[in-house]
Amino acid sequence: MASNPVHPPRRVELNLHEMNQLFNSMDPSPFVDKDLDREAEEFIVNWSQEFSSGDPVTLTIHLEHWPETDPGPVLSEAVHNFFAYRAKLNRLEFRRLLKQGRTSLVIGLGFLAVCLFIGRVLLAHETGTWAGFVRESLTIVGWVAMWRPIQIYLHDWWPVRRKGRAYEKLSRMPVEVVRKAPAAATPV
Numbered sequence: 001m002a003s004n005p006v007h008p009p010r011r012v013e014l015n016l017h018e019m020n021q022l023f024n025s026m027d028p029s030p031f032v033d034k035d036l037d038r039e040a041e042e043f044i045v046n047w048s049q050e051f052s053s054g055d056p057v058t059l060t061i062h063l064e065h066w067p068e069t070d071p072g073p074v075l076s077e078a079v080h081n082f083f084a085y086r087a088k089l090n091r092l093e094f095r096r097l098l099k100q101g102r103t104s105l106v107i108g109l110g111f112l113a114v115c116l117f118i119g120r121v122l123l124a125h126e127t128g129t130w131a132g133f134v135r136e137s138l139t140i141v142g143w144v145a146m147w148r149p150i151q152i153y154l155h156d157w158w159p160v161r162r163k164g165r166a167y168e169k170l171s172r173m174p175v176e177v178v179r180k181a182p183a184a185a186t187p188v
Helices: 038-050 072-122 129-144 147-172
Strands: 010-016 057-063 175-179
Touching: 010 038, 038 147, 057 147, 072 129, 072 147, 072 175
Parallel strands: 010 057, 057 175
Antiparallel strands: none
């Protein structure tokens, strides 16, 4: 019986001059609760999504200006907190989307039922082109009202869940901080 090989962790690597570059400078939160810089977040998420969803991911931060104390634990906690928070927001967004789908479905089914009722019962004894046109129009309009719930339940929830799984994975990924040698000065 063959076992699945364990994939080595895929690496997302960031090169930073100083550790403050990783964070949103406008966020007044304590350091471990700060938002990541939007570009840094986008870079990490996009790179992690390049790998298979089952592959483990490690974030390696190459830091040129090393602070007096080891920045590894602080940066690791900050990155984990940020992506855990994003995962929580994503779960809320997913629940809201499904609630909107349920509401749209109830409204759509009710509207469809009213349209079919009007078309089949109230116009049942009417004959002629105009009555046929109205019946068919009501049927089409009723089914168009079902467009949004069908769109939500067939298509819209996939990307939200995919991003949520990515955030969950990133909230648990190992974060390594390594000292980067300063760039050599170019002779003139």
